Amino acid sequence: MIAERLARVQERIEAAARSAGRDPASVLLLAVSKTKPPEAIREAFAAGQRDFGENYVQELTEKAESLADLVGVRWHMVGHLQRNKVAAAIRVANVVHTVDSARLAEAIGNRAASPLDVLVEVNVAGEAQKSGCAPAEVGSILAAIARFPNLRARGLMTVPPFSDDPESSRPHFRALRVLRDAHGLADLSMGMTVDVEVAVEEGATIVRIGTAIFGARGSGVLSHE
Numbered sequence: 001m002i003a004e005r006l007a008r009v010q011e012r013i014e015a016a017a018r019s020a021g022r023d024p025a026s027v028l029l030l031a032v033s034k035t036k037p038p039e040a041i042r043e044a045f046a047a048g049q050r051d052f053g054e055n056y057v058q059e060l061t062e063k064a065e066s067l068a069d070l071v072g073v074r075w076h077m078v079g080h081l082q083r084n085k086v087a088a089a090i091r092v093a094n095v096v097h098t099v100d101s102a103r104l105a106e107a108i109g110n111r112a113a114s115p116l117d118v119l120v121e122v123n124v125a126g127e128a129q130k131s132g133c134a135p136a137e138v139g140s141i142l143a144a145i146a147r148f149p150n151l152r153a154r155g156l157m158t159v160p161p162f163s164d165d166p167e168s169s170r171p172h173f174r175a176l177r178v179l180r181d182a183h184g185l186a187d188l189s190m191g192m193t194v195d196v197e198v199a200v201e202e203g204a205t206i207v208r209i210g211t212a213i214f215g216a217r218g219s220g221v222l223s224h225e
């Protein structure tokens with residue numbers, strides 16, 4: 001079941017990459033497993049998936065612990081990160097996608113005991129109540145990251161305004177790419193189940209897919225949504 005869903009998502013990525021003249025291998029599929037049980041991650045891992053994204057530090061650390069036997073698994077923190085949870089998060093995470101302030105960069109840098117990949121989360125649409133920095137703040141956050149030899153600034157991440165219409169994400173993805181190029185970074189973490197094709201067309205190097213792989217998330221205390 002999950003293996004088939006994964007294969008279908010890979011096909012979507014490949015088709016979008018080809019039609020955009022891109023190498024499909026230049027797009028990393030990150031399976032966002034929030035609210036899903038460790039067994040679902042095991043199933044995806046058995047099908048060849050290695051990169052998994054989680055939104056909540058406690059859920060991340062619990063799953064990483066119960067899945068410690070999965071050699072080669074890589075954990076990505078894709079949810080908002082509070083400074084008081086940095087130590088717990090980076091004990092487990094290989095990549096943090098959600099650095100959105102210089103203070104958070106410093107908190108991570110001060111605690112990183114080994115090299116850690118980070119991305120700066122940008123609120124490209126300037127939505128109120130949403131995490132992510134303003135586009136104008138990216139430079140100062142990158143400067144804060146650069147002070148720590150263990151932090152490697154890989155790129156930029158965004159979550160565009162929610163919409164059922166994938167085309168509504170395009171201008172936001174495009175804006176993120178322009179910003180990424182202006183700062184000379186490598187990665188663009190953008191695109192979810194509804195708009196993965198548009199993201200790949202606009203240059204995504206990491207797409208974060210939950211629903212299309214693991215099914216819909218229930219509404220309940222575990223959904224956090």
Ligand SMILES: *Cc1c(COP(=O)(O)O)cnc(C)c1O
Pocket residue numbers: 032034055078079159192193194208209210211212
């Ligand atoms: C939940 C989530 C995703 C995956 O969303 P789907 O629509 O289920 O594919 C991607 N990125 C972030 C930051 C998320 O919170």
